[in-house]
Amino acid sequence: MNTLATTNGPVGEALTIKVNTDLNADLHAPFTVRYSNNPAENIIHNLTTIPTLSLDVVQLFETWQGVNNCSTNPSDPWQIYRNDQYLIAAVPAVLLEHLLIDEATEKAYSLIFEQLNIWGYPYLLRTWNFFPEITGDSYSHNDNYQQFCSGRARAYAKMAPRPQPYPAATVIGTQQTGLYIYFIAAKKAGVGIENSQQVSAFEYPSTYSQDPPLFSRALLHRNPTQEILFISGTASITGHSTQYDGDITRQTEVCLANIENLISTATVEHKFSKMALDDFSLIKVYLKNPNDINTVRTHIQQMLGPSTPIYYLQGDMCRSDLLVEIEALAINSHR
Numbered sequence: 045m046n047t048l049a050t051t052n053g054p055v056g057e058a059l060t061i062k063v064n065t066d067l068n069a070d071l072h073a074p075f076t077v078r079y080s081n082n083p084a085e086n087i088i089h090n091l092t093t094i095p096t097l098s099l100d101v102v103q104l105f106e107t108w109q110g111v112n113n114c115s116t117n118p119s120d121p122w123q124i125y126r127n128d129q130y131l132i133a134a135v136p137a138v139l140l141e142h143l144l145i146d147e148a149t150e151k152a153y154s155l156i157f158e159q160l161n162i163w164g165y166p167y168l169l170r171t172w173n174f175f176p177e178i179t180g181d182s183y184s185h186n187d188n189y190q191q192f193c194s195g196r197a198r199a200y201a202k203m204a205p206r207p208q209p210y211p212a213a214t215v216i217g218t219q220q221t222g223l224y225i226y227f228i229a230a231k232k233a234g235v236g237i238e239n240s241q242q243v244s245a246f247e248y249p250s251t252y253s254q255d256p257p258l259f260s261r262a263l264l265h266r267n268p269t270q271e272i273l274f275i276s277g278t279a280s281i282t283g284h285s286t287q288y289d290g291d292i293t294r295q296t297e298v299c300l301a302n303i304e305n306l307i308s309t310a311t312v313e314h315k316f317s318k319m320a321l322d323d324f325s326l327i328k329v330y331l332k333n334p335n336d337i338n339t340v341r342t343h344i345q346q347m348l349g350p351s352t353p354i355y356y357l358q359g360d361m362c363r364s365d366l367l368v369e370i371e372a373l374a375i376n377s378h379r
C-alpha cells in the first residue's frame with residue numbers, strides 16, 4: 045500500500061463537495077458546478093468531504109448550484125438536493141459502517157437504486173467512489189477494487205434498474221478508511237458513450253476483475269436548456285491494457301487522447317456541441333504520486349490553455365501500474 049509518508053510532494057486539504065442552495069431560485073434554475081477555493085455564496089450545505097487530498101495546498105470546494113434541499117427531516121440520513129431535472133446526494137456514511145468493501149458497495153448501490161425510484165429520479169448519470177487500499181501490487185481477486193466491482197455488480201443484478209446506460213464513474217483510492225460515494229441522478233435517461241480506442245469496461249476480460257466494472261466511459265444528458273457531458277475517470281488504457289507503465293508524461297497524453305475521442309464521439313454520433321479541450325467546466329486530475337504534479341501541470345496547461353479550472357488531487361488508481369486519471373465535465377447552455 046502507498047502511504048503519504050512515502051511521498052514528498054505538497055499535499056493540502058481534502059476536497060469538500062458542497063451544494064449551494066438559493067431559496068429564492070425556482071426549480072428551473074440551471075444546474076451548474078463551480079470550483080473555487082472559496083465557499084460559495086447563498087446557503088451552503090456540505091454534501092460530503094472526500095479524503096482525497098488537494099495537491100495545490102489549498103482547500104478546494106466543488107459546489108453544485110441550481111438545486112434545493114428537499115429533505116424534510118434533518119435527522120433523515122439522506123440529505124438530497126434537486127431541481128426539476130437532477131438530484132445530487134451522497135450515500136450516508138452511517139449506513140455503511142462496519143462492512144467489508146464488497147458488502148458496503150452492494151448495500152450502497154442497492155440503497156441508491158431503491159431511493160432513486162422513491163424520489164422519482166430513476167436514472168443514475170454520474171457516480172464518484174472513494175475507498176482505501178484500492179489495489180495491491182498485482183491484480184488479485186481480493187483487492188479492494190475487485191471487491192468494489194463485485195459488490196456493485198451484485199447490486200445491479202439484484203436491483204436491475206430499468207434499462208439505462210451505466211453511469212459515468214470515478215473510482216479512486218484514498219489514504220483513509222471509509223467508502224465515500226456521491227452521485228447525480230435524473231428524471232430522464234442519458235446516453236452512454238464509449239471510446240473506440242478502449243474496450244468498454246463492462247466488457248473487460250475477467251483478468252482485471254471477477255465481475256466487470258459497470259460504468260460508461262462518458263454519459264451525455266440533455267435537458268431543455270443544457271447539454272451535460274460527464275466524462276468518467278479516464279486512464280492510460282488502450283484496448284483493455286495499461287499503456288506506458290512508469291511514464292507519467294505518456295500516461296497523461298493517453299488520458300487526454302481518450303478524452304478527446306469521447307468528445308468527438310459525442311459530437312459526431314450524438315450531436316453534442318462542438319467543443320475544444322479548453323471548454324470544459326472542470327477537469328480533475330488524480331495523481332498517485334504527488335511529486336508528478338509539476339510534470340503533469342506543465343503538460344496539461346500546454347494542451348488545455350490557462351482558462352480551464354483544473355484540480356489536482358492525490359489518488360490511487362484501480363490498477364497498480366496507473367499513475368494518473370483524469371475526469372472532465374462539460375456543460376453547454378442552449379439559451
Ligand code: 3EB
Binds near residue numbers: 245257278362
Ligand atoms: C479504467 O478505465 C480505469 O470501476 O467505475 C475508471 C473509472 C476506472 C471508473 C469504475 C474504473 C471505474 O478501467 C478505472
